[in-house]
Amino acid sequence: MSASGARDGASLLESLRAAMPPGVLLEDEAAAAPLLADHRHLYQGRALAIALPRSTAEVATLLAWCNERRIGVVPQGGNTGYCGGATPDESGMQLLVGLQRMRQVRAVDAANFSLTVEAGCTLAEVQQAAVAADRFFPLELGSAGSCQIGGNLATNAGGLNVLRFGMARALTLGVEAVLADGSVCSHLRALRKDNTGYDLVSLLVGSEGTLGIITAATLRLWPRLRATATAFVAVPDVAAAVALLARLRVAAGERVNSFELLPRSALELALRHIEGLADPLAAAHGWYVLCELSSFTEEPLADLLGQALGDALAAGLATDAALAANERQRAQLWRLRENVPEAQRRAGPSLKHDISVPIAALPGFVAEASAWVRAHVPAGMLVAYGHAGDGNLHFNISFPQETAAGQLAREEPVIRRAIHDLVAAHGGSFSAEHGIGRLKVGELERYAPPGTLAMMRAIKNALDPHGIMNPGKVLAAGGQGGETPGGH
Numbered sequence: 001m002s003a004s005g006a007r008d009g010a011s012l013l014e015s016l017r018a019a020m021p022p023g024v025l026l027e028d029e030a031a032a033a034p035l036l037a038d039h040r041h042l043y044q045g046r047a048l049a050i051a052l053p054r055s056t057a058e059v060a061t062l063l064a065w066c067n068e069r070r071i072g073v074v075p076q077g078g079n080t081g082y083c084g085g086a087t088p089d090e091s092g093m094q095l096l097v098g099l100q101r102m103r104q105v106r107a108v109d110a111a112n113f114s115l116t117v118e119a120g121c122t123l124a125e126v127q128q129a130a131v132a133a134d135r136f137f138p139l140e141l142g143s144a145g146s147c148q149i150g151g152n153l154a155t156n157a158g159g160l161n162v163l164r165f166g167m168a169r170a171l172t173l174g175v176e177a178v179l180a181d182g183s184v185c186s187h188l189r190a191l192r193k194d195n196t197g198y199d200l201v202s203l204l205v206g207s208e209g210t211l212g213i214i215t216a217a218t219l220r221l222w223p224r225l226r227a228t229a230t231a232f233v234a235v236p237d238v239a240a241a242v243a244l245l246a247r248l249r250v251a252a253g254e255r256v257n258s259f260e261l262l263p264r265s266a267l268e269l270a271l272r273h274i275e276g277l278a279d280p281l282a283a284a285h286g287w288y289v290l291c292e293l294s295s296f297t298e299e300p301l302a303d304l305l306g307q308a309l310g311d312a313l314a315a316g317l318a319t320d321a322a323l324a325a326n327e328r329q330r331a332q333l334w335r336l337r338e339n340v341p342e343a344q345r346r347a348g349p350s351l352k353h354d355i356s357v358p359i360a361a362l363p364g365f366v367a368e369a370s371a372w373v374r375a376h377v378p379a380g381m382l383v384a385y386g387h388a389g390d391g392n393l394h395f396n397i398s399f400p401q402e403t404a405a406g407q408l409a410r411e412e413p414v415i416r417r418a419i420h421d422l423v424a425a426h427g428g429s430f431s432a433e434h435g436i437g438r439l440k441v442g443e444l445e446r447y448a449p450p451g452t453l454a455m456m457r458a459i460k461n462a463l464d465p466h467g468i469m470n471p472g473k474v475l476a477a478g479g480q481g482g483e484t485p486g487g488h
């Protein structure tokens with residue numbers, strides 16, 4: 001059938017059924033329903049069909065079939081993404097491809113400190129495979145039990161250990177992906193050094209399903225961590241937090257693993273809405289830091305952290321601190337931090353901004369953006385928390401449960417523009433770790449330099465000339481000058 005041919009959903013579905021081995025298509029409507037809405041329930045899509053391939057060869061057959069017919073393809077991992085990237089549009093003419101059946105650990109090479117896994121393995125399964133080989137895979141997100149490694153790579157996920165180990169791209173040695181025409185780009189080499197032309201692995205990582213479907217990856221491993229020290233520290237303000245980070249890095253070098261910032265409002269949300277949590281400090285403070293040191297060898301990290309925090313208290317950079325005395329206390333401190341998103345969800349609607357600025361610019365940005373919110377959003381409560389060690393804050397605003405959806409929808413564009421303009425003025429990014437998806441296509445068009453956008457479009461055109469891969473995500477649909485597959 002040609003692109004201009006009749007787009008009859010029923011006959012397309014018949015043709016797809018005939019092209020695929022039995023069992024690839026998910027025909028159970030109840031099982032399909034949760035896959036058609038995004039995690040935040042911002043988008044509700046429909047699909048021509050949902051395919052759950054079991055092998056790279058089946059993914060290749062699916063994509064070749066779609067490419068021939070100009071059918072849009074939406075890859076989906078664990079569906080935990082925050083930007084609607086894994087949800088099909090409303091046309092009912094796109095194919096959703098879920099990777100959850102591709103979850104083999106293909107190889108673990110402890111001597112090479114690497115493993116090769118299929119895209120549908122959850123992040124937790126990858127972490128466990130590393131531990132089983134006495135190794136450590138450092139990617140860590142609150143969604144580890146449900147997000148998939150393919151989705152982590154597709155979004156270049158960040159998380160809690162970026163300060164020391166980098167984002168998903170830095171943890172990836174090789175990728176196997178199926179491109180739009182069904183060809184397989186197999187680049188699973190486990191090499192630390194490989195200067196043979198363009199870096200295609202880095203290109204596919206972070207492409208959010210718009211250049212191909214990642215089917216497997218070779219990942220870097222580290223020795224298992226033998227020691228950690230974790231502290232919950234009250235700081236007078238954001239500037240003190242930034243100065244504390246610099247001190248810790250000078251004192252402990254690369255052992256500084258995590259450095260998370262929380263305002264009192266985030267702590268209170270977690271205490272109020274999540275069972276079994278307690279304030280680690282006796283008095284209330286405006287800002288907190290959750291920091292952790294880690295080491296690959298047995299060493300007295302608690303002493304090192306205690307000494308550094310003592311110096312910080314004396315210098316006025318900290319006002320109180322609680323050091324985890326054992327693994328249970330450490331886990332409790334992390335529960336406080338990791339439950340902030342869930343507590344915020346339970347508290348009511350919120351507007352989220354996943355921003356980053358150079359670390360030194362954090363205090364200025366937070367002061368200016370907070371002042372703007374106080375002046376213009378009286379009903380909102382600022383909950384600006386996150387991976388401050390990476391200059392990344394989730395600059396979120398929570399609203400009372402009874403806030404009308406219509407009111408939020410009206411205010412959101414104005415608030416987003418003000419905050420993202422301030423981010424840009426501070427040399428920052430409007431999407432630090434969650435990607436673009438569908439949600440931030442307009443923001444990329446607005447803030448990316450024209451040359452950057454032109455290069456992205458040229459790459460998209462070259463690898464996906466008919467624009468079938470995740471249409472309308474990252475780049476505007478049709479922006480590549482081609483057709484608009486799958487009902488756009």
Ligand SMILES: Cc1cc2nc3c(=O)[nH]c(=O)nc-3n(C[C@H](O)[C@H](O)[C@H](O)COP(=O)(O)OP(=O)(O)OC[C@H]3O[C@@H](n4cnc5c(N)ncnc54)[C@H](O)[C@@H]3O)c2cc1C
Pocket residue numbers: 039074075076077078079080081082084085086099119140141142143146147148149150151152153154155156157158159160208209210212213214215341433434437470473
């Ligand atoms: C509680 C919670 C905490 C979180 N914490 C963090 C955090 O700290 N840091 C962070 O970065 N994110 C975080 N996230 C967001 C989310 O978990 C990450 O973006 C994650 O990497 C998405 O993986 P996924 O498998 O769920 O992908 P999905 O949501 O299914 O998809 C995300 C995007 O990737 C594409 N995609 C998925 N799989 C593939 C594939 N195999 N090949 C090609 N494209 C694919 C999709 O089309 C979509 O565009 C959090 C989410 C939750 C719910």
